[in-house]
Amino acid sequence: MTHQITRFDATKLAELIRTREISPVEVMQAHLDRIEAIDPTINAIVTIAEGSRDAAKAAEAAVMAGEELGPLHGVPFTVKDSIDTAGVLTQRGSPIFRGRTPDQDATSVARMKKAGGILLAKTNLPEFSYWIESDNLLSGRSNNPWDVTRTPGGSSGGESAAIAAGMSPLGLGTDLAISVRGPAAQTGITSMKATHGRVPMTGIWPRAPRRFWHVGPMARSVRDVALAFSQLAGPDGQDAFATIFGQFDADIGLNPERPLRVGWMVGPGFGPVDPEVAATVKAAAEALKDLGIHVEHVGIPALERDFALDVFNRLHVMEMKPAFREATSGHEAEMYKMSRTMLSLPDTSMSDFIDAEQAAERLRDGYADYFARFDALITHVLPIPAHKHGVEEFAIDGQTVDATYLQGATVPLNVTGLPGLAMRFGTSREGLPINVQVVGAWQAESTILHVASLLESVSPVQGIFPDL
Template sequence: MKVDRSFYRDATELAELIRTRQMSSVEVVRAHLDRIDEVDPRLNAVVTVLAEQALAAARAADESVAAGAPLGPLHGVPFTVKDALDVAGVVTTRGSTLFRDHVATADATAVARLRAAGAIPLAKTNLPEFSYWTETDNLLVGRCDNPWDGERTPGGSSGGESAAIAAGMSPLGLGSDVAISVRGPAHDTGIVALKATRGRIPITGHWPEVPRRYWHVGPMARSVRDIATALRVLSGPDGADGEVRHAPPHTDPPKEMAGLRVGRLIEPGFGPVDAEVAATVSAAADALRDIGCTVEPAPLETLETIDGTELSATLFTAETVPYFRRAAAGREAELHTVIQRTLTAREVALDDYIAAQQRVEKLSSLFAEYFERYDALLCPVCPVPAQSSVRCSPSTSSGMTRCCAPYAPYRPSPMRGRRSVSGTRRYRRAASCAPPCRSTSPVCPRCRCRSGRAATICRSASSSSPAGSTRRPSCVWARHWSRSAPSATAPPTSPAADPSHDVRAGTLRHDRRYRGRRLVGTADAMSTSRR
């Protein structure tokens, strides 16, 4: 029997197949809904499925094709949304029991723009509480696992999005990034993600909103060309996000790849790096040389003296902790351990905050000078491949200690190990893309360019990852349930084994790991049947 694997086609190909009537949008949406049914019970990447709404939109999309109406670049293609971004009429949980019944009244700007391009919201995806950890785990629906290996993390905070895309549940998604939250999950699951220059894509409709100048909404996909299409659709001011520039970014065409000047940096600028990660970056460098780029080591000595994670701890704590305290006032006991510990952080002194801002300015000058000499920077996303989830999820004090172990040779803590590589580049606000690359593990190199040159970075990323996106996770490993709460029983291995669990129903998924309760979204738009 022929198996329909259309769920592994990228968004660009699916849009073309729908436009030319080789496939219908209904067929594409149903294929992805079936894929969610098949693999998500093992992954826990999806929080809410919008089955009925997606199929209704797909039928309307097919009618537009039949009528010869003008079609957008993503017409009829489904996409998923990190559950920190609003979809009108749908619960936005923000990964927290505090917002389990929060129904959005309007689409986030990024969601609205993908809709306007013809794309169809399919599902909301898992995340850590308040999008504030490098592991995707929360007390509402539990931990999301990596489709390559169920014992490993898909990263965070856009880990549900990266797992869904890697597993074929979605061809395209929206994530968000304040530290490493689209690029790290892309690295951990072998997909593509883009953190565009701040000022290109509005974050309107995303929570949290602070620190506003550092949050980014970014597209995630399995091909660089999908990322480039999404960037064109998502970019531009919306009249609400004051950080987005009203003047257009650089309009000159991207440089030809032949002759592009690329600096390669692995060590020591970002500390010790795992051998497999270093080999992946080197392979990407070889691929760029093969097409005529000039690639050479580009040490940044000053970078070795600046720890981006320490800057994050100072700048983020000063703004985020008071913001979270107001949101959780009186309900602190309902928070995940990570957020509870975050709220105990000491108040940042004004002198420390100013010193951190001055170091950010120093970093900006460093990279401004660097990009006068080079067109792009090729470097790791993270110092190590995806790590064990039990080590990354500090649900208990012992878990917090265990999560430090795999990073010991690289940094004093996992947060520093994962974020120090990305943290120093965040403050330049430049474009940064994590493309897939052929490797034993699903790790990614990183391509980065000067502010506003996202077209150049997309071309560099595409050239540095030849055939890298053709590997697929099997999603057939056995689930381990050692992290269940003492009162919880082992959950069913499939939806059919539990009549109360139906991911097609448009309901918020029940909590399997912590309380075993079924949580139902309150939005009227929620459906009761897929067909």
């Protein structure tokens, strides 16, 4: 039964707990056993939450007493180690923060607990959440459950690996340019970066540059992402970016007066894309068309005029470096290679910074024009499937690019604040997951969740797990 429990999604677990078919104690123990068996190979978990078993016993008692139960009652969840957890180590992937134990939960963690979820463990990441691989001097390198010689991505790579391997049904990651959606694509799970400001970043570090950072749910099903997001969304009175949105409502965002209109593209404007990945995006578009949805192959001229990755790089370096210098002052010998690289980057000139600000506005205008005519956009998440550890240069469709180009299709949504969901829809020749990205207009999470659920219903890769 243990192995079966760790393959259920969070929604199913909550249902089985509510109907007393399994107990929260059984569910918690099954995941702890899975971690013990699998994590020595994957290295996704950095800290087991002390008190998780006691919390499961309390959840079981509430069920037996007939108390009112939250939508995630008794369901374990994991959290990236850059997100504060009260009384549980939050060390940010760095020896500089070794032993750091917050007094308060981040808003996102508190909301998961309020919904009945039980904190199971913290997951691995690159130092300070700043790279596309999850490796650091404190807790080492995480491996991909589909092939341990490959990365599960970054910066939420430990989270993606834990969920893909059945060590956790549900979790929280953060996303600056790729970090929730990229790892999901590399491990074949589902994740969503909502509209900027939908979910407060309170209790998460780093937050600079705040206008690009997001926190979002990661899971093995679209319905789990929707359920978690429904609990996470809304202002908290502390994050100023999270003060303008009302509570998420799954019924908002779909226009009953006309059919859905969906476009799909793999470029230009995103950089080179592997033909296998491009074929998967086209297959997802064709699947929607077969369901009766109006689908077109499209282009967004603004993405061709201003390469979003270049815009992002010119903007975020200037805002990130002061926070890094402050955090590492006096601890330079304990820094890992990527933090050193970030601090060594040249400052953007003021004229280039202003030009990049204007380019970001043009990108927003370009997407606004697109979403005046379409309800959703299907793209790739990554231009290639999960890559080998430590690779810094890639040959993609006849072009040689550096590792930052893996963010080509994800970073436009951070620059513009648009919501995007990553979900698996294909498999490479080497047996690795290939995900697609469903993008929506600002605050239209309900629309992309709807489109993603349609894709999930016809997905050729439903219910496939790594052989561990």
